[in-house]
Amino acid sequence: MVRDSIRILQAQGHKATRPRKLVLEVLGEIENPLSPYDIQGILHTRGKYLNHVTIYRILDLLCSLNLAHKMLSSGGFVKCSLDATEGCHRFMVCQHCGAIREFADKELCQEENDFAQNFGFHTEHHLSEFSGLCSRCYKK
Amino acid sequence: MVRDSIRILQAQGHKATRPRKLVLEVLGEIENPLSPYDIQGILHTRGKYLNHVTIYRILDLLCSLNLAHKMLSSGGFVKCSLDATEGCHRFMVCQHCGAIREFADKELCQEENDFAQNFGFHTEHHLSEFSGLCSRCYKK
DNA sequence: GGCTAAATGCAACATTATTACAATTAGCTC
DNA sequence: GAGCTAATTGTAATAATGTTGCATTTAGCC
Structure with a gap:
């Protein structure tokens, strides 16, 4: 759940910002690996805009906290589903x-x-x- | 050996061109994964020039014939060393x-x-x- | 509500990858 | 060895992806 990830973020001293919630929301919904620009595009269709730089930075953070993974073969990102x-x-x-x-x-x-x-x-x-x-x- | 790779190339109906020999030469010498631009740079220091587009295409070909591999972790290319x-x-x-x-x-x-x-x-x-x-x- | 560090947005730029088409060349035939 | 042709390469233009420095905004605190 997105809520869990937010809690972990905050527990580590990171803020629960709108952009972070949006990225987690998308990763939580879609099972396939997504590139930063994929995520931007999906949000765009929903009328939400995030700068690509922001998305890159959020994905870096999520990976460093093991809340997401970068797939090696495709380079896309997925939400981590294991402890x-x-x-x-x-x-x-x-x-x-x-x-x-x-x-x-x-x-x-x-x-x-x-x-x-x-x-x-x-x-x-x-x-x-x-x-x-x-x-x-x-x-x- | 580079010579073996050339033979395999030809056996599959591909030409033994100068650019292909040069790329195989570099991959054969250097054990670390190399990006297309790495390869271009190395050749450049030796006074040989290859267009990057050509290198991309050659690497695609070599991978499709299992003469090279693209590494997951780095995205770099290495020469295949196994049958x-x-x-x-x-x-x-x-x-x-x-x-x-x-x-x-x-x-x-x-x-x-x-x-x-x-x-x-x-x-x-x-x-x-x-x-x-x-x-x-x-x-x- | 106001403060402050953290986070985001923006603009500019760097790097990497792809495409269409013209020029060149390897390998064949004679 | 010259000539032919399909395969290959080079060129130029462009697209896609990723990074940096700095101004602006905001979450979480008092």
Whole structure:
């Protein structure tokens, strides 16, 4: 919910401004990754105007607080749907409808770490997106 | 080797042009991800000029033939160092020296597919990068 | 209501990416 | 090796995306 994000913002000493609420509103509604200009466009159709610089800055903030993620493959932004404490976050991206599903799995994470360790590599973060078909689109 | 890539290009009916050789040469030498303009700059210091449009097009082609990869984390391009038949490709990216190590592992791939399957997701591709410290930099 | 730091808007600019079309060239044939 | 042609590259113009410094506005406090 948008309300939760606002609360977290404020708890960290950030203000609950109109532009921030608007951006969170859009990210909360739309499941597909959105670019800053996408967000601007969507708000525009609703008669609300935000400067693109503002949107860039808000998205930076949201990402730094783990309230949003920047998708690596597309560069678009999505609202974070997991608790920050759940471990390394990954994504399933449906090639058909574009919907994102976020998940976390500690076991898989550990296996990957072990795998890398065999090569002498010391892993700090996992960047991982699976692309394919979500259950809905697969049935069709 | 660059020579191998050229052979693959030609086998697929593409011409072995001077610009393509130059781009492959740079990607073959430098281990870190390079943007199109990086490549242009490097060539420039060597007294060779390529138009950026050409470089964009060449990189598209190389990626479509799996002779290069676009890195998720940086958006930069690296030369592919594995055989295309080896399965899904992943990367270890050293945060310190920036070096990329590419690898493939069918078991890990299968586990990830199974994991996604539990959510009803049908995986087609894995995009995966580990960031951390390579063996060299970890020792320091 | 008034104050102040934080946040936004604005303008200008920098960087990165794309398009349409003209010029060039690799690889073929003779 | 000269000539041909489709493929490729270069050019120029433009679009899209991202950044910076500074003036203006506003949320949250008293």
